[in-house]
Structure formats: structure tokens, C-alpha cells
Amino acid sequence: MKQSDILTAMITVGEVLKKQRKELGKTVEQVALDTKIQPRFITYIESNDFEKFDSPIYAQGFIKIYAKYLELNEDRILALYRRSVPNDNQKNSLNRETQIVKHRNISISPKLIAIAFSILFLLGILGYIGFQIYQFQNPPTITIQSPENGQTVSEKEISVTGSVDSNSVLFVNDQPIEISPEGNFNYSIKLNPGVNIITVLAKKNNSTQESVETIKVTYDVPDTEEVKENEEPIEKQVNTVRLETVNSSVWVQFNVDQVNKLSQIVQSGEVYEYEVENQFSLTTGISTSTKLYFNDEEIPITQGGSSIGSITCEIVNNNQINCE
Known part of the structure; x- marks a missing residue:
């Protein structure tokens, strides 16, 4: 349906946006992932429940992002929104006149x-x-003191240290972490060879507000064993699996050899590569924006009824894969 037809047929801005979203086959959760707007704000907009926003500025900002995402005319949608809410200027004018009259009798x-x-x-x-x-x-503030993002270490085990608001609940790679009364934390984590993703998430008590910090640490395994003289080293095929995102940000869950490597929103253009021995699996919110390679050969990602895709592969004969 054309934008002009939708705007003519609908009465409120919420109905216009909800109608367009359903025609595009989008769910509220999918829109939230793509636009970074919380699902409850999308529901407020579609229900024309604008009083639940802290300010009309916030409501207009979210409506503009939502309209652009649904490929609607942003100016026309905002105009429809302004016609559906009371005129604040008229209210302020009446209030000022009332105050002047009262002031004369004080x-x-x-x-x-x-x-x-x-x-x-x-x-x-x-x-x-x-x-x-x-x-x-307000979401809690996370400060990570060590390790630094992009750091390369030679130790298998490192300590993740930092501070967070003292009234927060803290998770490191989905594991609950104890924090001191001052908000400091120290958590030891074992690394896998190659790039490791460490996700630190903080939530305020009894609140949906949360903050997430993600750091990458590369574990460079030290070469402690020398090949004995006159002894031929045994060559073993080193297999790699690479994940790339294109066109848009996408939520992914990526496991390698039964170890979770990623469980987060990955920005467009980011690349993650790992060594793999036995098996790997991937679940992606947008299969068309996700590329998966095994030893530099692209693997098609199975797509379900929606844009969500998933695949699980096992390695056979050292460098062959069996996927489903």
C-alpha cells in the first residue's frame, strides 16, 4: 500500500505505523532489534499512549526513527502525530492569562x-x-580497568576488574558476579586460544535499565615445546570458521566446540574468526546480513519462516563438514 493511502485510511499515527509494520511482516521484537528502540516504547507509539514518554521530544524522536525504518515519510508521520496531541502553546497561553488575573487579587x-x-x-x-x-x-555506568579492549595476552587465565554502580547486578559472560559495597568487581576467566569476547552486563536492582560493555582479548598460546631433533612434526589440519555481518547490525549466538563465543548484537562490517576442532553452530536474527565461512568457503545459512536463520556443523575427516 502507498504511504498516501495508508495516511488517508488511518486516523492516528500509531495505527499508521502498526499497519505498515504488519504489512512488512515485522514483529515488535524484530523492530526493536533493528532500531534499538525498546519494545515497550514501540507498543506505546502504536497504542498512541504518548503520555508515558518523559517528554514529547522523546516521543517525536522515536516516531521519526520508527517511520524511517518502515520507509514512511517522516515529515507526514510527525505532522499526523502533532495533530493528534494537544496544542501546548495554547495551554501555556491560557495558563499565563489565568495567573495574571489571580495575581491582581493576591x-x-x-x-x-x-x-x-x-x-x-x-x-x-x-x-x-x-x-x-x-x-x-538511568542505566548503570560500567568502568572496565583491565583487560583493555583488543589486548593480546599469553596467560590462559586473566582477571576482569572494574567498577559499576553499587546498586547494580553484574554479569560477566552471563555469569553473576559479586561486587563490593563500593561497586568494585574482580572476576577470573579462562581464555580459549585466539580471539575471546568478554561481555560485561550490569542491571539496576528492580529496573529494566541495563548497560553492556564488550571487550576483545586475544590469547596467544606460548610455544613451550620444541620439536625434537631428527623427529618429524605431525602435521594436523587447522580449521577455521569465520563470521561476518553485512548491511545491518544483527543479533547472533555463535558457539565453537560447545563454547559460546558470541551472544550479542554485532555491528555491520565486524568479522570474528576462530579455530575449530569438532563442531560449531550459529543462530542469527537476520540471515541475509550474516555470512559464515569454513576454511574461507562460504556456508549457506538455513532460514526459517522469518528472517531468523540457524545452522549446526560437525567436522568429519579432519577438514570436511556435515551441516544441518
């Missing part, structure tokens, strides 16, 4: 002073509550 008295102090006290309480709500809604 005289300073002890009772008025007491009322003023009561109002100031109430405003102070409301301000404190508002600040606490603001703190509650």
Missing part, C-alpha cells in the same frame, strides 16, 4: 507566607523524588 499576609513555605517544602520533596526516579531510570 495580597501578602502571614497566611500567604505559610502557604508559600508549604509549597516550597512540597516542591523540595517532589524534586527529591524526581531525582531518585531519574537515577532509577
Whole structure:
């Protein structure tokens, strides 16, 4: 359906966006992954429940991103939104006129002073509550002191150290980690040869707000064994599996030899390569934006009824694979 037809047929901006999303075969969860808009905000927009946004500016920003993602005319969608909400300028004008009329009848008295102090006290309480709500809604801050992103180490085991807001719950590679009363943490992790992805996630208690930091650490295995004189080294095929993302960001879960290497949103253009001995598996939110290679040969990714794709491969005869 053309954009003009949709805008004519619909009444509210939420109905226009919801109708277009369904015609494109997109789910709320898929839109959230692609646009980085939380699912609850998408639901608020489609339900025309704009009062749940902290500010009309936030609502307009999300609507603009959503309309662009659905390939709708952003200006026309925003115009439809403005027509569907009250005119704040008219409200402010009426309020100012009312205040002027009331001001003419006000005289300073002890009772008025007491009322003023009561109002100031109430405003102070409301301000404190508002600040606490603001703190509650803000995602926690994560500071990773070591290791550094992109660092190469020769030790099999390293310590992940840093700090986070003290009222947070912390996970390192999906494992819950204890933090000190000051918010400091120290967690030892064993590395696999090659590139290792370490994901640090923090959530505030009783809140959906979360922060994620991802660092890459390369474990360079030291060569501690020398080939004995006059002894031929046994050659063994080294197999590699490579993951690439193109066109758009995509959520992936990638396991190599039953070890989870990735479980996150990967930005377009990023490349991850690992050595593999026995088997590997991949689940991707957008199969057309994900490329998988075994020893530099591309492997087709099986796609289900939606854009989600998955594949599991086992290595046979040292360098052959059997995928399903």
C-alpha cells in the first residue's frame, strides 16, 4: 500500500505505523532489534499512549526513527502525530492569562507566607523524588580497568576488574558476579586460544535499565615445546570458521566446540574468526546480513519462516563438514 493511502485510511499515527509494520511482516521484537528502540516504547507509539514518554521530544524522536525504518515519510508521520496531541502553546497561553488575573487579587499576609513555605517544602520533596526516579531510570555506568579492549595476552587465565554502580547486578559472560559495597568487581576467566569476547552486563536492582560493555582479548598460546631433533612434526589440519555481518547490525549466538563465543548484537562490517576442532553452530536474527565461512568457503545459512536463520556443523575427516 502507498504511504498516501495508508495516511488517508488511518486516523492516528500509531495505527499508521502498526499497519505498515504488519504489512512488512515485522514483529515488535524484530523492530526493536533493528532500531534499538525498546519494545515497550514501540507498543506505546502504536497504542498512541504518548503520555508515558518523559517528554514529547522523546516521543517525536522515536516516531521519526520508527517511520524511517518502515520507509514512511517522516515529515507526514510527525505532522499526523502533532495533530493528534494537544496544542501546548495554547495551554501555556491560557495558563499565563489565568495567573495574571489571580495575581491582581493576591495580597501578602502571614497566611500567604505559610502557604508559600508549604509549597516550597512540597516542591523540595517532589524534586527529591524526581531525582531518585531519574537515577532509577538511568542505566548503570560500567568502568572496565583491565583487560583493555583488543589486548593480546599469553596467560590462559586473566582477571576482569572494574567498577559499576553499587546498586547494580553484574554479569560477566552471563555469569553473576559479586561486587563490593563500593561497586568494585574482580572476576577470573579462562581464555580459549585466539580471539575471546568478554561481555560485561550490569542491571539496576528492580529496573529494566541495563548497560553492556564488550571487550576483545586475544590469547596467544606460548610455544613451550620444541620439536625434537631428527623427529618429524605431525602435521594436523587447522580449521577455521569465520563470521561476518553485512548491511545491518544483527543479533547472533555463535558457539565453537560447545563454547559460546558470541551472544550479542554485532555491528555491520565486524568479522570474528576462530579455530575449530569438532563442531560449531550459529543462530542469527537476520540471515541475509550474516555470512559464515569454513576454511574461507562460504556456508549457506538455513532460514526459517522469518528472517531468523540457524545452522549446526560437525567436522568429519579432519577438514570436511556435515551441516544441518
